[in-house]
Amino acid sequence: MPPTDDVPFDGDGIIHDYIDKYSNWGRWGEDDQLGALNHVGPEQVRAAAALVRQGRVVSMTLPLDLKGPQSGGFRANPLNMMTATGTDYVAGKQDPLPGGFGPSKGFGFADDVLVAPNQAGSQWDGLAHIFWKGKMYNGFDAGHVTASGAGRCGIEVTQTSFVMRGVLLDVARHKGVDCLDPGYTITADDLDATAARQGVEVRTGDALIVRTGMTETRRGDWGDYNGGPAPGLSLHTAPWLHAHDVAALATDTWGCEVRPNEIDLFQPLHVVALVHMGIPFGEIWDLQAIGADCAADGVYEFMLTAPTLPITGAAGSPLNALAIK
8 A cells, every 4th residue: 555644744734835836737738748858849859059159168067987876785887898898809809799799800809898776877857756645747647657667647757858058057156165065955045046157047948057065075985875875955845936937856966955954764865756746856957067067158048958768667867967058
């Protein structure tokens, strides 16, 4: 049986109030699986493309390798395994070629296999990732996600969706620190103040990208980055996200929202904003370079391209997030 409302918790009332007020279930039809990505249409994509003026591309993605942030307790770091190498080639082990392709005649190759949790590094949380009271986004039953994958809201439905206007709100730089303190709660006032100082506004269909400084200051010594105390968005930014019709949210932390959580419920902003508002969460982004770039030219908006891999039935996906200015 799925969890019920029988066990009250600190903040139970505010969670239900926010769900009642800000849920997007049914907003785009009872069969909708895109959620807030519906805010991004041809008009938004054209507007994003018009932001490309300098031809400069900035990555916001961590390398996929064993030096990543995962501690192994919940997820492992990505492992790229070589199945054919240059050392094989020079040792003559690729002559004849495998697969019945005949003599190599000087031809050689390298090949490899990536072994990684879909959410090990910079990634998107899809709408099949989180459940609440037995349901995922749009009221689809959690039972749609089986050992075969997500029958509803699988990440593959978003494969053309993550091209939009990106807006960086560099809260750490606005506060004059390299990294916000662990446990720092980013409020709606912080978002507004940062936007005002940067001279940028958040519009319908934007990807809101919030820099805390955490990924860059923990790189190489991750410690309790995964699930430990972290700066992040307050649960009480949910009304702000809804009012601005944000299409996607991304940060440079493990889980986007502040930890420890503000109420006695694990990741409550995920419950309100991802499950009920349908906002995909981008986590573990590397925002050092884009933060410096935006500070240098004073331009905090850009075309964002951060497509998912079309992994059928996946609850999340690695990405290659690029800001194009």
